Amino acid sequence: MLLPGSGSDDRFVRSAFAGPLSAFGITAVTPVPRPGAAVVDGYRAALDAAAAEPGPLVVGGVSLGAHVATAWAVRHCAALGSRLRGVFVALPAWTGPAGAAPAAQAARATAQLVREAGVAGALAQAAAGSPPWLADELGRAWPRYGPGLAPALDAAAVEPAPTADELAGLDVPVGIVALADDPVHPLAVARRWCAALPRAELVISSLAAFGADPELAGRASLLAWLKAGGR
Incomplete structure (x- = not known):
């Protein structure tokens, strides 16, 4: 698993x-x-x-x-x-505890960006600063979460x-x-x-x-x- x-x-x-x-x-x-x-x-x-x-x-x-x-x-x-x-x-x-770990901070910041710009807007900004392989992965995965992406990222940041x-x-x-x-x-x-x-x-x-x-x-x-x- x-x-x-x-x-x-x-x-x-x-x-x-x-x-x-x-x-x-x-x-x-x-x-x-x-x-x-x-x-x-x-x-x-x-x-x-x-x-x-x-x-x-x-x-x-x-x-x-x-x-x-x-x-x-x-x-x-x-x-x-x-x-x-x-x-x-x-x-x-x-x-x-996650605390201020870099991955937790990144998840919280991304969740806020999704809330402000939507999944498509957040993807555009993330892809601009990412290598092509990562941009491709995010472009496939994030839309599958839909409106559940931001709360899923928030949950990850405190787990x-x-x-x-x-x-x-x-x-x-x-x-x-x-x-x-x-x-x-x-x-x-x-x-x-x-x-x-x-x-x-x-x-x-x-x-x-x-x-x-x-x-x-x-x-x-x-x-x-x-x-x-x-x-």
Whole structure:
């Protein structure tokens, strides 16, 4: 079960993970985000539904999706036991409360822009300052949220990530990928997560590589997970 980031969608996370995971016999299930303030509730409901099915389970996601999936794994790892095979974490953005983390500030600012300019107006401004690959992703994902985009971004901006103490209790293999030059998802946060988790590995790449190759996040997370003992 792989969850998208804030303002992103199931198509993006599927394009990142489905190919690399399928090579290892893992099916990437990617739920469609609920537009509006219930976006995180929708992610948790999807995780609960996946856990109700028999068989092994790996969870994860990108940014907000990684936060929600990891927090869910912390709460359910004891009950799931050996069924929970690990977590894929791409671009963690903060630890514990969001506070003034760059990604939280960006989500709040974007939500305000959407309220003032509408989705189309916000897209035009965002695309003007974004690389083409990101502009394309936003141009597809944001209209799917419609009027629910701003409240979904607001919900993402206040959703806490696991604390360092909570991460320390998650004794499953965790594969983390971070970008050395991403100011919104600082490398220091990924290093903090990796240090707190009992069984984690970190793979570091760059924004240019991430933009050029949609599967980079999936391959890097998978590599890190295997290095951490995933199977």
